Amino acid sequence: MPLHRFKAEFFKALGHPTRLAILDQLRTGERSVQELQQALAIEQSNVSQQLAVLRNKNIVDSRKEGTTVYYRVRDPMIFQLLDVARQIFNNHLIDTQEMLATLSEET
Amino acid sequence: MPLHRFKAEFFKALGHPTRLAILDQLRTGERSVQELQQALAIEQSNVSQQLAVLRNKNIVDSRKEGTTVYYRVRDPMIFQLLDVARQIFNNHLIDTQEMLATLSEET
């Protein structure tokens, strides 16, 4: 069903640590690419690429001011979505902690 | 940040059409693998594989009765999450319809 394909694209866009980190940064308002780059401490091209993914899925909007591009989340309901996700994690804290434990074995 | 990595895994699990279709089937209660297979009209191994993904992310639980395995969503709040996602799509119906139009060029 095409609707499921579409929704899947949306969730896939959220399915990346860097992109979630970007969205967290945007919770308090718009940020320039540069600000995001510094906050996340990753390559410039990487930030741009992840932003492009969010842009293509209409999750994020941009605004140009001089040579600087500011990004913001298009629909605040995105944050509501992330909050519901957080609640789901909290409901299953034990599993979450296990998961985090195994994840943190890497760094 | 490991928490973002963990959340990303969760969203990634939702980022597949078949898996979303499975979750939709489970909205009204548990379903056997066979029932899911018939409803979705896909290979048995494929259903099992997608169920395994959902199981590994603790999104879904299973119960065995004879040779039949019944699956159910672990936390009803998952549906709330899907509903918020649906609302976000509705908020941007125009884009959504464009997206669906390009998607449906394939089938």
Add this chain to the structure above:
DNA sequence: TACAAGTATCTAAATATTAGAATATTTGAA
């Protein structure tokens, strides 16, 4: 015009995901 700053895109290599076919496992019944 030339240059610099800020972003975006392209490329290539590494890695991950996907789906179907084949095979394995589990369970109940003969």
Add this chain to the structure above:
DNA sequence: TTCAAATATTCTAATATTTAGATACTTGTA
């Protein structure tokens, strides 16, 4: 036991995603 039904897992080829580095684009300023 042996068999059949229901699921799960393994294997593999095709495809997609990720990342860094190099390059291109855009805008303001000298």
